[in-house]
Amino acid sequence: MGQRTVGVEEEFLLVDFDGVLVAGADSMLGWLQENLEPVQSARFKPELQRVQIESVSQVHTDMDTLRTDLSAARERLAHAGHDAKLFVLPFGTAPVCGGHNCDAAEDSRYARIHNRYREMTRAYTACGTHVHVGIDGMELAVAVVNHLRPWLPTLIAVGANSPFTDSRDSGYSSWRIAEQARFPGAGFPPFMRSADEYEARVATLVDCGVLLDERMSFWLARPSAVYPTVEVRASDVALTVDDAVLQAVLTRALVQTAVRKLAEGVEGPPIDEQVAAAAVWSAARHGLSGPAVDPIGEIQVPAVQMLDDLIVWIVDELEEAGDIAVLKRLLAVMAQHGTGAVRQRVVARTDINDLVGSFRLTADDA
Numbered sequence: 303m304g305q306r307t308v309g310v311e312e313e314f315l316l317v318d319f320d321g322v323l324v325a326g327a328d329s330m331l332g333w334l335q336e337n338l339e340p341v342q343s344a345r346f347k348p349e350l351q352r353v354q355i356e357s358v359s360q361v362h363t364d365m366d367t368l369r370t371d372l373s374a375a376r377e378r379l380a381h382a383g384h385d386a387k388l389f390v391l392p393f394g395t396a397p398v399c400g401g402h403n404c405d406a407a408e409d410s411r412y413a414r415i416h417n418r419y420r421e422m423t424r425a426y427t428a429c430g431t432h433v434h435v436g437i438d439g440m441e442l443a444v445a446v447v448n449h450l451r452p453w454l455p456t457l458i459a460v461g462a463n464s465p466f467t468d469s470r471d472s473g474y475s476s477w478r479i480a481e482q483a484r485f486p487g488a489g490f491p492p493f494m495r496s497a498d499e500y501e502a503r504v505a506t507l508v509d510c511g512v513l514l515d516e517r518m519s520f521w522l523a524r525p526s527a528v529y530p531t532v533e534v535r536a537s538d539v540a541l542t543v544d545d546a547v548l549q550a551v552l553t554r555a556l557v558q559t560a561v562r563k564l565a566e567g568v569e570g571p572p573i574d575e576q577v578a579a580a581a582v583w584s585a586a587r588h589g590l591s592g593p594a595v596d597p598i599g600e601i602q603v604p605a606v607q608m609l610d611d612l613i614v615w616i617v618d619e620l621e622e623a624g625d626i627a628v629l630k631r632l633l634a635v636m637a638q639h640g641t642g643a644v645r646q647r648v649v650a651r652t653d654i655n656d657l658v659g660s661f662r663l664t665a666d667d668a
Contacts, residue, residue, distance in 0.1 A: 305363040305623050307436035308554045309531070310372060310546055312357045313349055313429035313539050314379065314663070315391040321398035321658045323427060325352035329386040334378065345375065350412055351427050355379065355390070361436075365547055365628050372543045380663040389662040393646070394429050394464025394478035394538030397657050411514070418514055422485065428478035429539040431461060431546055433553040434531035440497035442561070443525035443532050448493050448570025449560030451578070452597045453615070454522045454536050455585035456608045461537025461549055462589035463642025469654060475589030475643040478538050479582065482520060486512035490578040491521035493570065500525065522582070532557055541642030541661060548632040551625050555616035562619070573597045589641050 316326045327348050334343045347356045357375040362368040376390075383390045416423045437443045462475035474480050482488050487507055494500045507513040517527040526533040534553045540546035560570070574597075581595035585605070588594065594605035613620075613629075620626050639645055649660045 306554055306558055307361045307363055307434075307531075308365075308368060308550050309361045309434040309529075310359045310368065310550055311432040311434070312359075312372070312375070312392075312546060313431075314355050314357070315393055315396050315427065315429055316353050316355060316383070316388050317391050317396065317398075317658060317662075318388060319658055320655060321391070321396065323351075323353040323396050323398070324388045326383075326386050326388045327352045327355050330355050330379070330382045330388075330390075333382040333385050337382075338378065342378070346379070348412075349429075350415065350423065353396075353427055354429060365551060365625060368550060369543055369547050372546055376543065376663045377665050380665050383663065389658055391658060391662055392429075392463070392539050392541050392642075393466075393657075393661070394462075394476060394642075395467050395472075395481065396427055397466035397646075397650075397654055398469050414514055415518075419485070426481060428464070428481050430478065430535055431537040431540050431549050433534045433537075433550050434526060434529055435534070435554050435557040436530060437525070437532050437557070437561075438530065440500070440525055442564070444494050444497050444500045445564050445570070446532050446557055446560040447491055447523050447525065449563060450523045450532070450534065450556055451490055451493070451570060451573055453556055453612050454490065454534070455581040455594060455597065456605075456612050457534065457536035457549065457552060458522075458582065458585035459588070459590045459594060459605050460552065460609065460636070460641065461540065461545065462586070463538035463541050463545070463646070465643040465646055466650065466654065466657070471647070471650070474587050475591065475641065476538055476586040479586035483582075485520045488520040489522060489582050490573070490575070491519075491523055492575075493572060497525075538642065541645060544632055544635055545642060547628070548636065551620070551629050551632065552612065552616070555619040555623065555625065556612075558619040558623070559616045571598055574600065589643050590636075591640070591644065 316324045334346045345358045349356050359371045379390045464478040522536045523534045537549045577600050581597045584595045590605045593602045594608045
């Protein structure tokens, strides 16, 4: 069969040179609309706060073209930021502002979200990478998510890129995941046996008043409410395009492995809810630099062992998709430089204020 489609959504922070959040989304989007063709400018969207902006890739089957697409989008954002006199920062959380300078977007749905969650969203400016992989039908999407669950903490660890908050080191590799845990239903998606059960569970949470509508959930993986895809939301926004492509490579192979297992009659494994929560917490706390929790074995293991196990699990699909070479290159880069959280901490050892100058998007991010 052909390679499955993949698309990536990236959320970014808007800051001044000191790393203080700037409510510049309206200016950015205006510049993009004025300077790009409509089909291109439509790929940039407002986010929950005006200090954030989202970029949506095209749909791809080839990782090289995805990389080119993501690079071009980041370059366009850098140009828009330059004209708006601000910087676009690929961090999962803001290193300086914890939320007191944040401002709700005027969009009516975002306004309702702010009203529902109050202080939790006023201070919430976390940015993630969302990977969409094409799936035919809701029934298959729900069954695939069941198979993804054991590996979601490893994707968190690989994509950890938010160690700082309020001008200090949080002690976490992904403070974004820790912040997200405050919302109802965050973390592991529950095991669900059908599309009807999935829709009923979401509807129940809406009826209970903890979700705004059926489009909204905080689970780390879910059938998309907008596209015919499985959407995986485990990773912080990627520090580099390479980091984003790494998430896409791993996620697509995980989805395709799940499809193959289901065709063989193998369902996703059951996982204890408390162990699942422990695995998510450990991944957020340590990234790849410490211990992890194996959700199936229910034991503590090195995080790098979980990554090795993941690659063994998906290797056949990586080979079939022709992604082995690109994965080896991306893993070699990560082995040399570390996750985004590690790289941020290296720079911040001298001065946390150096983070913006070191990692802001520039026109040569390709």
